[in-house]
Amino acid sequence: MSSHNGSGMKSRNGRNSEMTQQNVKLKVLEFANKVSNKKMGSKGAITAADPRYYIMEPVVTEEMAEVALVMEFRKPMSAEELGKLCGKPTELVEKLAWELSMAGVCFVNKKDGVDKYWYDTWVPGIMEMMVNNKENVAKYPQIARAFEEYGRVVGPMSVGKFPIGVGVMRVIPIETAIAGETRRASYEEISKYLNEAHRFSVSDCSCRTSREAMGEGCGHLKEDMCIQMDHAAEYYIRTGRGREITREEAFEIIRRAEENGLMHQIPNLDGTGKTHAICNCCGCSCYAMRIAQMFQNSDMVRSNYVAHVDAEKCVACGECVENCPTNAAKLGTKLYQINPVVVKPADTPRDTKWGPEKFNVDYRTNRKNVVDGGTSPCKTECPAHIAIQGYIKLASQGKYTEALELIKHENPFPAICGRICPHKCESACSRCEIDKAVAIDEIKKFIADQDLNVKNRYIPKLRHHYGKKIAIIGAGPAGLSCAYYLAIDGYKVTVFEKQEALGGMMTLGIPNYRLEKDVVNAEIDILKELGVEFKTGVEVGKDVSLDELRNQDYKAFYLAIGAQKGRKLGIEGEDHRDVISGVDFLREVNLDRASKLSGNVVVIGGGNVAIDVARTAVRMEAKNVGMYCLESRSQMPALEEEIEEALDEAIQIHNSWGPKRIVVENNKVVGVEFKKCVSVFDENKRFNPKFDPKDELVLEADTVLMAIGQSSDISFLQPEKHGIKINERGMIICDPRTQETTADGVFLAGDLAHGPKLMIDAIASGKRAARSIYQKLTGEKLAFEIVELHIPIEQYGREMGYEKLKRQALAVTPVEQRISDTHALVEKGFTCPQAKVESSRCLDCGVNTVFDGNRCILCGACADVCPELCLKLVPVAELAGDKNFEDLTNIVKEQKRTDELTAIIKDEEKCIRCALCAIRCPADAITMERYSFKECLI
Structure with missing residues (x-):
């Protein structure tokens, strides 16, 4: 189908809009118009190509539609009453009305011992109930497609039409995010709705069911996620859409949903403080959330809260960024920026003409976690993108368990990594511009070592x-x-x-x-x-x-x-038993199966594995150990600190030599012939070594250890x-x-x-x-694409004479002691005082949480996930008179609803820049911005 709907976007239902009159079920079409408050044949009437018709077309007969046409909106009527209106026998009406309720077209409840039927709105209402009939969705996929398509039709029409808090669906904040707020209203608490209801059921999420049936599932929890209450619960239980649960089970479902990054919405058509359902939603599949994201109309679902970040507590961990369902949170800068990235104020449907050019049609597959300035240098450089500045700030506060939990969000083996990681993050550390990089790896190792004790294990x-x-x-x-x-x-x-x-x-x-x-x-x-x-x-x-x-x-x-498996060079003599691959040698030593070495050992290779092999050979009692590699000293892939430690252990490193052949005499390795390497890479920086055939040497060797790569x-x-x-x-x-x-x-x-x-x-x-x-x-x-900008560090201002703090020295085992024992550790690690001092050297430069107020729906997911409790939702009325929030309070005064509105506030001193809020944000409203330092007058 190539027709266009009201949004200016192509329809996805795949149906033939050129349906002949003979194919259309006219009574079904008439009922679709009735629910939509339209008249057949009038301007804007529902047609056969509309999802409101074709969702019912495969499961509603004309005879069923005749009964539906005499039903009333939210007015329960018995089969006897309906029969009088449509002229059909009560028994037949009872059968047809029950079939309508099973299909999801109408509600049924027993009132005074008699089944009574009525219809509700399309959404939330009929469409969700129809999708919750799993058998019909499996048999007729167009039901799932129609539910998805309907939002595309009506979404653009709703933009700018609904003030905050009066949309058909409304976000209810995660309750822990507003705990302690004395002015919070009870209708903003999930517990209020659950405690006041008397009967409960749970069903699969209809939005995620629809997406999955269309082959567009998001993977978030689907089964047993939507809770119905009272009359809706009775309907869901009786028609097999849901199973009956207790109030305690309902609270457990809420808890599980929150732990899995979901947020809460309720149908908002039953009156203030009333609802018949609680939806546990994600930002990627929920059709109500699509109104906020695709059509950029957050007011339609937004709760009555505003986000606040406690900057002193924030550690920039990024948890809020990762978990924000609308991508309203991002990581950004907090300091004076010498060359600032200009951020234009966001247009909103409240003050701007809104059309398809404003829509974010790719909101499901593209998510931006950072602002245009990029993210923190250490986090960027880390292949796992761990929130380094976050766990360092937590460590400086002595919160080692919390720091470990943050690390394990991206890396389950911090104690191991703290010992062997080449710590690229340190090379990018902003502290390098002042003195020396923060000892990130040693801090991580210290944090992780607290977890090695079984009693403290996370x-x-x-x-x-x-x-x-x-x-x-x-x-x-x-x-x-x-x-x-x-x-x-x-x-x-x-x-x-x-x-x-x-x-x-x-x-x-x-x-x-x-x-x-x-x-x-x-x-x-x-x-x-x-x-x-x-x-x-x-x-x-x-x-x-x-x-x-x-x-x-x-x-x-x-x-x-x-x-x-060690690689081979394809040279003469390399298959001799005394020519051993480096990885095989290390394996045998670690398994205590290797024989002691003697005489001269030649190690071929210049990487970290070659260094490990050479240093292990020393510990296995080799008389002399020499390393030979193609690269010059500056080109060697091994870490500089590893090279220095190898030299300390009397290992000789010979650069710019490549092996030509292994010299074997009388079935015994006696030497290695080398040729001079004049270049390793060609002009395109591809590995393509060139040699000087006139410059060769032969060295004595009893054992050759090859460490030139693995496969x-x-x-x-x-x-x-x-x-x-x-x-x-x-x-x-x-x-x-x-x-x-x-x-x-x-x-x-x-x-x-x-x-x-x-x-x-x-x-x-x-x-x-x-x-x-x-x-x-x-x-x-x-196919999600999380956009993290990895760009060169921009310069940010700091005061002249910024304090220089000496990097903590690491205790090491003396050379004589360590080379005599293969199990003797070289580096001993930080003490607790050292770890705290070193953590304090962090400039806290990494990132800052930035909220997009237009995208934020005030669901509280960021506050719920924040490890430092630096985010909270507060009533806007409490901010009156605070000059820091003058712009905000002036804006909400214009809406004349100040007493009802609330804000998310961030405490900058608490923020550790972990980015968890941005990750969780369902509205893509949080990003993280980063900065570095350049000494200047400001």
Whole structure:
């Protein structure tokens, strides 16, 4: 269908608007007009192409419509009364009226022992009830489409027509967000409606049911999410749309909805302080929320509150940004900006001509978490985009459990990462412009170490209880990260690991002097607490096949075998038994199966793995250890601090040399022949080394350890058998966004998808895969794009002579002591006083929460999720006389409803810039803005 509806957008119903008169059910069409207060044939009358007609067309007969036509709006009538009006026998009317109620076209309640029937509005009302007939929706998908289409028809007509608080649906704030407000009205509290009702039922969310039936599901909780009360509950129970629940169960559903990031709305047509239903809504599927987002008409659903952030408490964690259902919160700056990004005041339907050019038609698939100035430098640089400034501020306050919870929102292994992460975040730290970067990794390690004590351990709450079985193949960081987040979603996760030890490269590839194995085991224990099952010594493809696992009812598979196979150079002599791949060498040492070394050891490679191999060789009693790599010192991929520690341990590093051959005499390695490398990369910055054939040298060697890169062994997969396609480079083909392979339900870990990267990249890859698997198994079809701007740091002003605070020195084990013991840690970590002092060095520069008042619907989701309680909803009347809020109070005075309105207030001193509010915001009204420092006069 190519006709256009009132919004100026193409209709999506797929029906033929050229219906012949013979195909139209005229009585059904007449009833559609009656409900819409229209007359057949008049201007603006409902036609057969209208969703108000075609939602009923497949399930309402002409005879049923004749009975419906004598029903009245919200006036209960018995079958006997209806029969007198339509001239049909009471028994027949009773049958037809019951069929109408089963279809969802009318209500039925027993009053004084007699069934009485009436019809309600289209929305909220008839359309929701029709969609809640699951059997009909499955049989006639046009019912689901009509519900979606109706909002597109009437949405533009409602723009600017409804003052705040009088739309057909109204947001009710999450109650914890307004707790303690002495002036709050009882009709703004969910508990008031539940406590005053006498009968309750619960049904599936009709909006998410409709979206899912159209193949556009969002993955938010759908089952048992909408609560009906009193007359609506009776109707839902009797017609099988919902099941009866107790008041206590209703409160539990509300709690569960809030924990899963949903907010509350009620039908707003029953009078002040009255309603017959409570909807637990998301910003991506709710059709009432679409009015606020797609048509930019937040007044239609907005509650009587305004957001306030306590700046002193805010730590910029971003939780409000992430959770805002309307994207009303974003991260932004709070300091004087030298080159400010000009932010134009938002137009509103109240004061601007509103048309399709103002609509946000892509609101479901694009969500902006930051303002145009970008987000914080440390968070940007981190591959997992952890709210670094947030957990540092919490740590400075001694709130280690809260800090840990914030970290684990993005990274389930902070104690491990704190020891081995290359901390790119520190290179971007704004403190570098003053003295030295904040010791972010050491602070994270200190926070995480508090959790290693079983008594203090943080175990996240389960968000769902889906119960479907998922197989994860490989117990490395990507696989374990995926398992962690899927377990929180309530899936039955089994991890298959061919080694006897869990942890992958964390256990088998990282030397003990950097990472204690009891730390790895302690963080893996959290997964066991979450219900993850581990099967070690099981090699998938050999001991059990993918087909066998499918037959055991596993619904999805995550291939996370990592890159544990050392690459070869293809040079003479490299297959000799004394030429060992670096990853194999580290594995054998970590499993206590390696023999001591002797004589001269040559390590080939210049990355972090090569450094680990060389330093481990020293600890395995090698007489002399030399590293040879193609790169110059400045080009070496290894971390500078790792290089310095290697030099401290008497390891010789020789730059700009590439191996030509391994010299073998009498079946024994005796040396390595090298050639001079004059360049590593070509003009296009591609790896393409060039050598000087005239400059060569031969070195004595008894053992050669190759650390030139790793690859994955995918031989176990039998790709053709399972429908997994391989590209010309021998890598598995997958969707870069979802990580799903060409085989249905088979997903890929980071190393397999894009080659070896850092552990933090693997963790981020695992979380993305968990999200994709969740989408797959819940029927979610949305392709969300969270827009985080990663742009160069802008300059912001600060006062001259900003205090310099020395970075805390880290205690290290003396060289002689550490090289004599493979288990001796090099770095000992911060003490509690050191951690607090170092946390105080953070400039709090990262980000600031910015609210888009026009998008904000005042649902309280941001205040509910804020870890520092720096957001609260307050009555606007309380702000009268406060000069800080003069602009706000002047605006609301114009509406002459000051006593009814409230505000969300932010305490800047409390805000830790974590961004949780922006993430949760359903209206896309919160963003985060970031800043850095340049010394200047202001």
